[in-house]
Amino acid sequence: MRVLIVDDEPLARARMAALLGECADVEVIGNVGDGEAALAALGELQPDALLLDINMPGIDGVALAQRLAGRARPQVIFCTAYEAHALVAFELGAADYLLKPVRLERLRDALQRARRRLADAPREPVAYLHGRLRGEQVRIALDEVICLLADEKYVVVQHRRGELLIEESLRQLEETYPDQLIRLHRNCLVPPPRLLGLKTLADGRVLARLDGSELSPEISRRNLPAVRKLLRLG
Template sequence: MTEYSISAIIVDDEPLAIEGLKLRLQQIPEVKVIAEAEEGDTAIALCQELEPDVLFIDLQLPGINGLEVVQAIQADVMPLVVFVSAHSDYAVDAFELNAIDYILKPANLGRLQQTIERIKERLSPVDREEEKFKLMEALGKTSGLPISELEDWLATDAPLPTALNQELVIKNSDNQRVFVPMYEINWIDAAGDYMCVHTSSENYIVRITMKKLTSQLDERIFQRIHKSTVVNIHRIKGIERLRNNQSIVDLGDNVKLKVSRNYNSAIQNILDNRATL
């Protein structure tokens, strides 16, 4: 295992500038300079061959400039980019290319150490795993899929197994079609010949049967807990068991719904589903 964790290529048309930057980077233990270039075409070839973690590149180069070099490098071998320049004129253009930093010459050791800290944070496997988990968690909440299934999907080229913004299409009391995102629905209950669809911002009264309405719902997100009630399992804050073999689910905001005996097994389904997310 190498003692270096960050591989770098330096690109500058001035050999003395390359040497000065290299000497400073050598004082930072985590960094190893693996190649140097004095013009853009060579820099592109080196990046494609060596796939460095970071590219320190001057903006003013013979032939194609530093901005054009970054634009020309293929995305699958794209290193983090630090522009090093004697001028601040191109800073905006540089950051539009997602450069991680823009350093003015001459770069002192303290300034370079700040840059390396940014690079370490961006390259950290822990951070990447945390970001991946947050993404999976967000997708789970909106799609209704367990994280394990989303991770399997991520390893393939297949489309997301269920629509990320799946919608319930209903007609309201004015006979207008309304498109309600599934993940916004908190619970649904029956009121005579009508169904009431509850969201955090609005309630929709719809003339439809429970059977027809539930046929449109994703069973991984919605659980029937009573002959007249369906809940979004992601909205459940707690479950209280009652002595008469019934239960109460707490949706927060003073909303508590009764689970009938006939649907008592639904409680275990809810717990199982929540445990896999």
């Protein structure tokens, strides 16, 4: 099981990594200090489980879990010093809720619960976009896409390994994948998990901050309420 530790206290992250070192079949693939860094790491590291603190600067643990609610992977295991959020955690579908200081046997039980849930989760079919690269037909998994930009008669697919031109229009893609793409502007679609936040410029324009890219596409006034709602509700 691939585990990402998310906690704003370096000593807590080190202790959790040490505990995980005593758990069978567990690989600690990284540790980060806040929810925003965790979002950025999710697409790159693809963890099976998050060991997630709650009280953190910026995006806290509950807000991060809200964004991940309904997804089979990663499983969320809260690790916190406070009991107050336990009900909310389980309403969000957390695999477990551990109180600090975390005991090794309790951690092993939580990881086993997460493993069972991963094994029982139905596998989602992988969606692919098809295009041409240097004259050859290629495909890109939709979950690798960072954004889709209209460019005359083609759409440019920005993905983790480069770019790809496809012939489908943004409207066709939006209709085909209504739950997997959100429109920012008439010339831009993005997968919701890629949205990290917003940046408002002095002239009032609002730009999107995207996971995995320095590109900051503009959000139209028409689409801004839906984007704000998505970020607020996860």
